Amino acid sequence: MKKATSLLTDDEIRSIEAAIADVEKNTSAEVVPVIASASGRYDRAEDLFGLLFSLIVLGCTWGWIQGLAPVVDTWGASTASRLPMAAALAVLAVSFFMGMALTSHFPVLRLPLITKREMQEEVERRARETFQRLKIRKTEDATGVLIYVSLYEHMVHVVGDDTINAKLTREDWQTLCDTIITGFRHGKPEEGMRKGILRCGELLASHFPVAPDDANELVDTLYLID
Numbered sequence: 001m002k003k004a005t006s007l008l009t010d011d012e013i014r015s016i017e018a019a020i021a022d023v024e025k026n027t028s029a030e031v032v033p034v035i036a037s038a039s040g041r042y043d044r045a046e047d048l049f050g051l052l053f054s055l056i057v058l059g060c061t062w063g064w065i066q067g068l069a070p071v072v073d074t075w076g077a078s079t080a081s082r083l084p085m086a087a088a089l090a091v092l093a094v095s096f097f098m099g100m101a102l103t104s105h106f107p108v109l110r111l112p113l114i115t116k117r118e119m120q121e122e123v124e125r126r127a128r129e130t131f132q133r134l135k136i137r138k139t140e141d142a143t144g145v146l147i148y149v150s151l152y153e154h155m156v157h158v159v160g161d162d163t164i165n166a167k168l169t170r171e172d173w174q175t176l177c178d179t180i181i182t183g184f185r186h187g188k189p190e191e192g193m194r195k196g197i198l199r200c201g202e203l204l205a206s207h208f209p210v211a212p213d214d215a216n217e218l219v220d221t222l223y224l225i226d
Contacts, residue, residue, distance in 0.1 A: 001107045002151050004035045004224040012190035013222055019194045020220040023201030029143040029164065029208045030218040031200055032136050033193060036225040038107070038152035040122030045113035046103045053099030054092045061091050107152060119153040126150070127157040130225075137161055139217045143208055147200060149180060149193070156180045156196075167207040176200050193222070 008016075020031050103110045127148035131137065136144035142163040149156050156177040160168060176199045183192015 001037060003226050004037045004151060005226050007035060007151070007189055007224070008222075015190055016193045016197065016222045017220055019197040020222075023197055023204070024210075024216060024220065026210055027201060027204040027208050028141065028211050028214050029145055029204040030136070030139050030216075031145050031147065031197060031204070032134060032218055032223070033147040033149070033197060034127075034130055034134075034223040034225060035149045035151065035189075035193075036126065036130075037150075039126035039150040039155075040119070040153075042110055042114050042118070042122070045110040046100050048113045049103050049110050050096040050099035053102070054095035057095035057098075058088060058091050062088075119155060123148070123150045123153050123155045123157050127159050130223075131159045134218075134223065136218065143204075144218065145200060145204065147176070147180070147193075147196060149184075154181070154184070158200075164204075164208075168203060172203055176203070 016033065020033065023031055127146060130148060131144075131146045134146070136146055136159075138144075139161065142161040144161045145164055146159040147156070148159065158173040158176060160173075176196050179199050180192045180196035183189060183195060186192075
């Protein structure tokens with residue numbers, strides 16, 4: 001899984017931060033971009049993969065190693081399992097934890113077991129948490145905006161403060177999100193982020209133009225969260 005801290009070069013980070021500064025020359029709003037490696041742990045998907053993996057291992061063990069052994073008694077020939085129940089349970093338990101370990105090291109393995117809705121909920125939840133943690137709500141006029149990008153889920157979510165939300169809708173933000181996603185999809189995350197931030201500035205400037213006494217309340221930086 002791609003780590004947020006290794007996604008961009010120093011020059012690309014500076015380019016994105018310069019875009020933030022340019023945007024805030026024309027609006028009183030504060031723009032805070034964040035790139036996170038992932039938003040959720042998805043324990044349910046991890047457990048499901050472990051279960052499926054353990055069943056596959058047990059089936060392979062049964063078919064390739066254990067087999068069926070003929071047992072002859074006074075009534076004629078029959079077949080019986082050579083794999084004791086205790087051994088079968090041990091195989092299930094060990095392979096279950098092996099499957100969970102695999103998903104921890106290779107998170108892509110649990111992607112087929114995660115619904116898009118579950119991902120969306122996790123991204124939105126983590127975005128709201130980040131909005132609070134970075135104290136974006138502390139701006140004087142409630143004009144903070146978080147642009148949250150989650151690499152694992154391939155999703156972008158925008159969180160605006162109360163004053164922002166009174167003027168801009170989810171449909172307004174979707175164009176910004178689409179711009180960023182297009183950049184990432186084409187292998188140009190820096191370009192996507194920079195264009196997305198500039199688009200954000202266009203949306204904000206029309207409703208929240210910069211004031212003569214405007215102060216920069218939040219540092220113009222790109223946050224990278226692994």
